[in-house]
Amino acid sequence: MSSERATAPGVGRVGPLLSARCTGCGKTSKKRTTEIVGDRSSGSFQHVCHSCHGVTWWNVLELVEADAGGGR
Numbered sequence: 084m085s086s087e088r089a090t091a092p093g094v095g096r097v098g099p100l101l102s103a104r105c106t107g108c109g110k111t112s113k114k115r116t117t118e119i120v121g122d123r124s125s126g127s128f129q130h131v132c133h134s135c136h137g138v139t140w141w142n143v144l145e146l147v148e149a150d151a152g153g154g155r
């Protein structure tokens with residue numbers, strides 16, 4: 084069970100680096116995800132929030148860095 088698939092919410096090692104705000108506690112942080120709902124510069128995604136102790140929804144504030152290692 085060590086495949087490279089990382090599609091579960093909260094697994095944020097791939098995808099663009101985003102500055103985002105947790106809808107649960109309002110904390111802002113930089114996260115990586117490929118599971119953005121809507122536009123990647125203004126959409127939302129689910130990610131682990133350490134303040135909320137679980138997976139929450141995050142609103143994208145800014146696209147910090149385009150997809151790294153995507154091999155475009």
Ligand SMILES: [Zn+2]
Binds near residue numbers: 105107134135
């Ligand atoms: Zn939170």
